[in-house]
Ligand SMILES: Nc1ncnc2c1ncn2[C@@H]1O[C@H](COP(=O)(O)OS(=O)(=O)O)[C@@H](OP(=O)(O)O)[C@H]1O
């Protein structure tokens with residue numbers, strides 16, 4: 001519940017002024033997908049490509065945020081919900097600051113992603129479904145987590161013992177089973193250009 005003694009303070013510099021100075025739109029590119037689907041890899045490669053094009057970008061990554069801001073949270077449905085709620089608020093601050101922020105969280109629940117969408121204005125939340133069959137993610141297993149989950153060493157593991165709800169209508173689908181990292185980045189940059197957001 002919000003404390004009624006806390007009053008919102010508008011900033012003297014607006015989001016619009018910051019965007020104008022930066023020369024590009026600010027928004028959240030919300031990557032969602034299974035562990036090992038390629039969220040971090042593609043988000044980082046895309047951030048790098050855009051950085052080289054002069055765009056102010058930042059990547060918020062599941063593993064990293066859980067080391068600090070969200071280190072008190074586990075992987076129950078409730079904890080994941082709170083994880084996504086906090087990330088949504090942080091992402092909104094980045095949008096306010098005029099930057100293009102990538103978020104790379106499994107964010108398994110449609111409702112939680114939609115809650116973040118509702119926090120932002122039209123055109124500020126771009127849902128990017130990083131699509132990859134679980135068999136392929138499991139074969140990649142970059143951190144050896146699927147192996148541990150199959151062995152019963154990690155409870156509530158997404159796709160195995162905890163659900164993943166794919167987006168109904170994502171703004172963009174990047175299929176990392178079909179396309180290389182570079183091709184996925186091309187698709188993302190094309191999407192941003194097509195919408196005049198670069
Ligand atoms: N039980 C369980 N289920 C799924 N993932 C697990 C789990 N335990 C640890 N990990 C590691 O934590 C990363 C997922 O954190 P997220 O913050 O993205 O998860 S969530 O959005 O709250 O569902 C995830 O990172 P990615 O592999 O980058 O997706 C895993 O490395």
Ligand SMILES: Nc1ncnc2c1ncn2[C@@H]1O[C@H](COP(=O)(O)OP(=O)(O)O)[C@@H](O)[C@H]1O
Nearest residue numbers: 035036037038039040041140142176179180181
């Ligand atoms: N086309 C691709 N796109 C993204 N990652 C890929 C692709 N092909 C292979 N990979 C590999 O798959 C793994 C994906 O891991 P990661 O990016 O950490 O996924 P996530 O953040 O979704 O857990 C990495 O080892 C990456 O090199």
